[in-house]
Amino acid sequence: MQLLSNYLKHHDTDLELVELIDTLMIACKEIALQLREGALAGILGTTSDTNVQGETQKKLDVISNDVLKKVLLDNPLVRGLASEEEDDPVFGNPNGRFLVTFDPLDGSSNIDINVSVGTIFSILEAPKDVTEEGVEMFLQAGRKQVASGYVLYGPSAVLALTTGHGVNMFTLAHTGDFLLTRENVRIPEETKEFAINMSNHRFWEPSMRNYVDDLLKGAEGPRGKNYNMRWIASMVAEVHRVLTRGGIFTYPWDAREPAKPGKLRLMYEGNPMSLLIEQAGGISSTCYSDILDIQPDHIHQRVSVALGSRKEVETLLQYHCDC
Ligand code: AHM
Ligand code: MG
Secondary structure, X not given: OOEHHHHHHHOOOOHHHHHHHHHHHHHHHHHHHHHHHHHHHOOOOEEEEEOOOOOEEEHHHXXXXXXXXXXXXXOOOEEEEEEOOOOOOEEOOOOOOEEEEEEEEEOHXXXXXXXXXXXXXXXXXXXXXXXOOOHHHHOOOHHHOOEEEEEEEOOXXXXXXXXXXXXXXXXXXXXXXXXXXXXXXXXXXXXXXXXXXXXXXXXXXXXXXXXXXXXXXXXXXXXXXXXXXXXXXXXXXXXXXXXXXXOEEEEOOOOOOOOOOOOEXXXXXXXXXXXXXXXXXXXXXXXXXXXXXXXXXXXXXXXXEEEEOHHHHHHHXXXXXXX
């Protein structure tokens, strides 16, 4: 089985990018260790703080964020980083080549119940024409990502990674190495599995309600087959399922906070996951346009997300178009 860095080098990955991914994995291994200790290390539970999104922070949100920040800022390749748990971007080496955005611990409402969580990351080139330190340099469309991925902390810790040439998965071995366990992941085009938080049904747009209602009608309805539903409340785990056996995952706009496009964040969740999904042959959309084409105007911008098996997402998009 091949080591992560050897695999990347043998596939002509830019050596500085390999070094940065290795740095990210140092942080993720530390987070995996902390998670494993759980209650033994007194790290479960909530802090007294809220993050910039107004959400209560778990102790492990803060710990994971601090680990990533420290390890990344020690690497001179890092020009700056932006995190779901930081109000503003943090800057590193003024001559650094890369920007990193991340959700340090996605699905953190699941920590205390010992369900899978994960770290999601996105890597961009620092623009050469923007010298002033500020959010502007981060505001690049998702198509400009040079790499993205996540580490899922489940029964095993698994890295799903794309550098723009397909998606590969690496499992953390007891030696502390990430080893290749799945190459060139492809998402099945069709599925009978959907994931959505059904409790928000009454807040959705009519088009989303119509689509899900038709899924629920099963073999007797217009879709002509019975569907199964899953909701883990951990996007990392849901996307891992979609990459592994297909499916559709959606967190759409809803009327609870009508001014916001959705719950999930473009720079820390939407863009990195969309690159993985597209690179594995799936579709990732707001229901109206490809997520990767959105030009961000805010670092903590939200986005409506629908991603997964190509034919199923195409059907969902049909429900949202006037044609
Ligand atoms: P988080 O980044 O604060 O953990 O929030 C994002 C998570 C996603 O992982 C998941 O899909 C969603 O929130 C679950 O939301 P809900 O609580 O509505 O089920
Ligand atoms: Mg998240």
